[in-house]
Amino acid sequence: MASLINHFQSFQLLHWLHYVIAVLFALGLVGLLIRRNAIIVLMCIELMLNASNLFLVELSIRDGSTDGIIFAIFILTVAAAEVGVGLGIILNLYRLKKTVNLDIFNLLQG
C-alpha cells in the first residue's frame, strides 16, 4: 500500500502507459468473457495481444535492446495466424449450426 502511494507521488507520465496497458488487457478479457458472438471474442483476444505487444515494446525501448521488439514482431505474426485458424473454425461452426452464438455450442457441457 505504501509502495502504491509512493508510486502515485512520483508519477512520471510514461507510467501512465502501464495503466493504459493494464486497462486495455482488462477490457479485452472482460469482452472475452461477456460477449457471446464468437467473432467478437476473437477481436477481444486481439486486444489482449495488443496490450502485451505494447508492454514488450515499452520495456524494450527502456532497456535499449531490440529483443522485446522482435518478440513483439513474432507475437504479431502468430496472432495473425491464430486469427486465420480461428475464423476457419468459426466458418465450420457456422456451417454446422447456422449461428455463431457461443451459447448454442454446449455439447461438452457437463
Added chain:
Amino acid sequence: MKEIFFILVSLFVLGCAMGVIVSRSPIYSAFNLILSFFGVAVIFLLLGSPFLAAIQVLIYTGAIVVLFVFVVMLLNLSHTSSPLSGQSALSIFFSTVAVWFFSLIVLKVMNSILLPMSQGLTSLAPVNPEGGAGEIQKISLALFGEYLWPFEILSLFLLVLIVGIYALARPHTVWPKKGS
C-alpha cells in the same frame, strides 16, 4: 505538449477498446478495433519504434481486421442487442469498478514480472524515444542475425498454417451413395 497528446491518444485507444466490447454488431466492433489499432500504432511512434507502428498498421488493420470483416460479411450476421442494453446504471458502474480492479491485478502481475530484474515498474530506466532501439536498422540486424532461426521457422510455420486453414475451410464435397 507531447504528454497531453500521449494522454489523448491513450484515452482514445481505451475508448475504442470499450467500443469493441459494447457494440451492437460485429461490424461496429471491427471498426472500433481498427481505430484502437491505429491508436496503438501512434503510441508505438511516440515510444520510438516506427517500424513496429508501420507493421502494426499493415498486418493488424490491413490484414487481420480485413479478414474479420470478410468473415462477418460472409456469414451475414445481423444486429444483436448491445450487452449494455438491459443493464441499469448501477450495474454498469459496478462492472466498470470491477474492470478497474482487475486492471490493478494485471498491473501487479506486470510489476512482479519485472521484480527479478529491477525492483518493479517504478524503477525502470526512462523512455528514450530517440535512443534508437526501435530503429529498423537495429531490428533487421537482430532479426537476420541473432534471431535468424526463429525467423525461418516462422516462415515454415506460416506455410503449415496456410495448408491447415485450407484443410479447415474448404468446401466439403458430399459423395453420392453407392447403388442409388
